Amino acid sequence: MGIRDTLIDLLWKGHVLPARGEELVEGHRRVVRAEAFTEAADELVRIANTVETAVADHFGPASGISSGTAEMIREAAKTVRGMARPGRESKSTGAPVFFQPGHTYSHGEYRFICEHLTTHPLYGYPAAWGWFGRGPALRHHTFSPAQYKRRTWTDITSTSVPLT
Known part of the structure; x- marks a missing residue:
């Protein structure tokens, strides 16, 4: 048993x-x-x-x-x-190593709203898809894990104010 x-x-x-x-x-x-x-x-x-x-x-x-x-x-x-x-x-810090879907991140005055994560259909490269920009001027954009690591991103999901 x-x-x-x-x-x-x-x-x-x-x-x-x-x-x-x-x-x-x-x-x-x-x-x-x-x-x-x-x-x-x-x-x-x-x-x-x-x-x-x-x-x-x-x-x-x-x-x-x-x-x-x-x-x-x-x-x-x-x-x-x-x-x-x-x-x-x-021993886990719980800190994510990449963007998380449904979260909003800031880097200086820029924001990235992560919609979803995906991988390249042939090569398997990971990518985060979402909306990126300043204020209301957002455009659809993707980020790789390397791009995520190159910048200091702050998860502002719980404190983010509406885009104006």
């Missing part, structure tokens, strides 16, 4: 003190979290391999063009896999 089944059985019968119940729930949460991060890392590696193959098929193996995106995805997979280890959840 697994942790989940044991917990349900003990709680159902009323044999668990609250502290023990919390301990069992936390143990189960850690197991599920580790499994989820491991599965996500495996999927990222699969995506990196697909991107690498697509680049080689498109440009040809003799071109010498490599897929920086595939390497970036593999690095992300290493990070995600590392998060599956016990104790990692407390």
Whole structure:
């Protein structure tokens, strides 16, 4: 019987003190979290391999063009896999590493309202799509993770005033 089944059985019968119940729930949460991060890392590696193959098929193996995106995805997979280890959840700062859909960001007097995130259909390059500009003069624009890192963006979603 697994942790989940044991917990349900003990709680159902009323044999668990609250502290023990919390301990069992936390143990189960850690197991599920580790499994989820491991599965996500495996999927990222699969995506990196697909991107690498697509680049080689498109440009040809003799071109010498490599897929920086595939390497970036593999690095992300290493990070995600590392998060599956016990104790990692407390080390996360919670700070996003890229724009988040539905959020408004400022950089000086400029604003970016992120509509959604997407990837290039062939190469897998990530991009944030939204509205960018000053005041009411907004235009549709995309940003890459590199562009996000180059500037200091402040999430002003909860404090933003209407555009005028």
